Amino acid sequence: MQSTAMVKVAEMMHIVMVPWPSQGHLNGILRLARYLVDEEGVLVTFVYPNCLYQLALNRGQSKAALSKTAEDAGANAATTPLFLSENLHIEVVEDGLPLDKAPDLGSFASSISTFRQGVQLLLRELIRPAPSLCSNGDGLKSYTHSWPTPRCVVADTFIPWVQDLADAVGIPRVDFWTSTAAVYSMGSQMELLVSKGVLPLSKSCWVDQDTKWTAIAPFIEGAPGLPPFPVTELPVEFIRPEAATAPEFQFMLNAFSRIPEAHTILIHTLHELERPVIEGLRAAELPVYAVGPLPEGLPFTTGSASSAVATNDCLQWLDTQSPCSVVYVALGTIVKPTAAELHSLALGLEASQRPFLWVIRPDLIGTNQSLADALPSGFLQRTVDRGHALVVPWAPQTQVLAHASIGVFLSHCGWNSTLESMLEGVPMVACPRAAEQRSNAKWITEIWKMGVAMEMREDGSFSKEAVESALRNALSEDGSVFFRKQARHFKQLARAAFQREGSSRANIQHFLRILRSLNEQNSGKEQHQEGSAKSFIGVLGSFAS
Numbered sequence: 001m002q003s004t005a006m007v008k009v010a011e012m013m014h015i016v017m018v019p020w021p022s023q024g025h026l027n028g029i030l031r032l033a034r035y036l037v038d039e040e041g042v043l044v045t046f047v048y049p050n051c052l053y054q055l056a057l058n059r060g061q062s063k064a065a066l067s068k069t070a071e072d073a074g075a076n077a078a079t080t081p082l083f084l085s086e087n088l089h090i091e092v093v094e095d096g097l098p099l100d101k102a103p104d105l106g107s108f109a110s111s112i113s114t115f116r117q118g119v120q121l122l123l124r125e126l127i128r129p130a131p132s133l134c135s136n137g138d139g140l141k142s143y144t145h146s147w148p149t150p151r152c153v154v155a156d157t158f159i160p161w162v163q164d165l166a167d168a169v170g171i172p173r174v175d176f177w178t179s180t181a182a183v184y185s186m187g188s189q190m191e192l193l194v195s196k197g198v199l200p201l202s203k204s205c206w207v208d209q210d211t212k213w214t215a216i217a218p219f220i221e222g223a224p225g226l227p228p229f230p231v232t233e234l235p236v237e238f239i240r241p242e243a244a245t246a247p248e249f250q251f252m253l254n255a256f257s258r259i260p261e262a263h264t265i266l267i268h269t270l271h272e273l274e275r276p277v278i279e280g281l282r283a284a285e286l287p288v289y290a291v292g293p294l295p296e297g298l299p300f301t302t303g304s305a306s307s308a309v310a311t312n313d314c315l316q317w318l319d320t321q322s323p324c325s326v327v328y329v330a331l332g333t334i335v336k337p338t339a340a341e342l343h344s345l346a347l348g349l350e351a352s353q354r355p356f357l358w359v360i361r362p363d364l365i366g367t368n369q370s371l372a373d374a375l376p377s378g379f380l381q382r383t384v385d386r387g388h389a390l391v392v393p394w395a396p397q398t399q400v401l402a403h404a405s406i407g408v409f410l411s412h413c414g415w416n417s418t419l420e421s422m423l424e425g426v427p428m429v430a431c432p433r434a435a436e437q438r439s440n441a442k443w444i445t446e447i448w449k450m451g452v453a454m455e456m457r458e459d460g461s462f463s464k465e466a467v468e469s470a471l472r473n474a475l476s477e478d479g480s481v482f483f484r485k486q487a488r489h490f491k492q493l494a495r496a497a498f499q500r501e502g503s504s505r506a507n508i509q510h511f512l513r514i515l516r517s518l519n520e521q522n523s524g525k526e527q528h529q530e531g532s533a534k535s536f537i538g539v540l541g542s543f544a545s
């Protein structure tokens, strides 16, 4: 006889979630998983790419902390499902990526088949009607509990092949986008821009063919919800001179060209932040829903965020600083400033005469270099040794930003960092380096006006003077009052998103109603029946708001 708990589980909605294997992409979707489980009573099977799992362990997270059961703590991470809570099932899947460095688009492209195969096996396993207790011999374990067939697979926009896997098992793919609606809108135009011959940019568009950042190309028109904008605002991978032959370009083109196949699109943004763009995307018949900024959930969502050493070092040092005085500097998990840029940052920070907490990841320092070698001569003695600064390999960023001593966040404008800064009402100094960060920086500084843009040279590099001047502007008496007021306004909006009447909460509930309705429509039908995807579109239409 089934227990009451088992009966209840059988009635619950089950969703599979697949991130793109990089920290910046993992964080948002993992937060969504936790939210669905904790607040909406959904069962989630979450694919955790092995390279990120190992990275989290290496950064000081104990296996026991990653997995809440004693059995899992001693088991082989690559093959063992981890149970973080009764209703959140983490499945570590081999991704073929190197464990010693953050994966880039290039390395991911070459290892794609390993990850794809792992996800495919998992999906097939989950769709099996009856669970079994033994290993299936493919390195994946079968479940020991009977969760219902997944209703959909939510996957990062960068892994569009999940569409094929979802089609094969007869469930819809839901696209999860980890950046702004604005950049999604730009991406939705990529195929068209290629067919019109606008992209890849012709070499004649470049002032200097060795320069990655400066283009004299036309404005782009027609992106849903966006006014015409200069081509240089497109993500760097779209426009760099070597784009035509770069694997990243084809990779992006492939990802964005499969947008129309997704049954619904969840964007990790806030409706109130990007209303015209979201409305423009909907008018273009893209079923988008803003579902951010998702609250931080799992302790390991930010790598070593809960690593006791990093947390204590940073927070204790921040406790010794005056309110709103400290510059927090962190460039995310991928961006690699050049040696000259590291020097400009160091000297600009020193010249600003403000206390600072600076994250310098180990991979930013040469293999045979020490931290001191990577920085200007005597810099650490003049700053850290005198108690004016702290330099760490990794910081508990969300806790740092929440600390009362933080005055400004000098950031590369990665979207997670931007949302985290917004959630704490911290003004920003924008130092975009790659990907879609130039567009994010524009919104932060020109539209939301919650920070200062650092002046860039034509080739996209920056000087010590640019760092110093941006910090002085942001922290000047007038500047700090103005930017803090703006940042506080967005903090309120961001925090309201998941309150009772909050827009993102309502959007998530709306999305779940669509899935439930699909469930009802399909009840009594075969799970693998062709056409379930089409009926999903029908249901979506009837819910469209």
Ligand SMILES: O=c1ccn([C@@H]2O[C@H](COP(=O)(O)OP(=O)(O)O[C@H]3O[C@H](CO)[C@@H](O)[C@H](O)[C@H]3O)[C@@H](O)[C@H]2O)c(=O)[nH]1
Binding pocket: 023, 024, 025, 027, 178, 179, 302, 303, 305, 330, 331, 332, 333, 334, 335, 359, 393, 394, 395, 396, 397, 398, 413, 414, 415, 416, 417, 418, 420, 434, 435, 436, 437
């Ligand atoms: O010392 C650190 C440094 C980073 N983080 C966390 O790591 C994440 C970094 O994410 P993000 O700010 O988005 O930067 P990237 O890792 O560089 O993210 C990539 O992915 C993002 C999401 O698509 C894009 O917006 C970026 O441009 C792209 O570089 C954030 O949650 C941070 O809290 C820490 O916890 N501690």
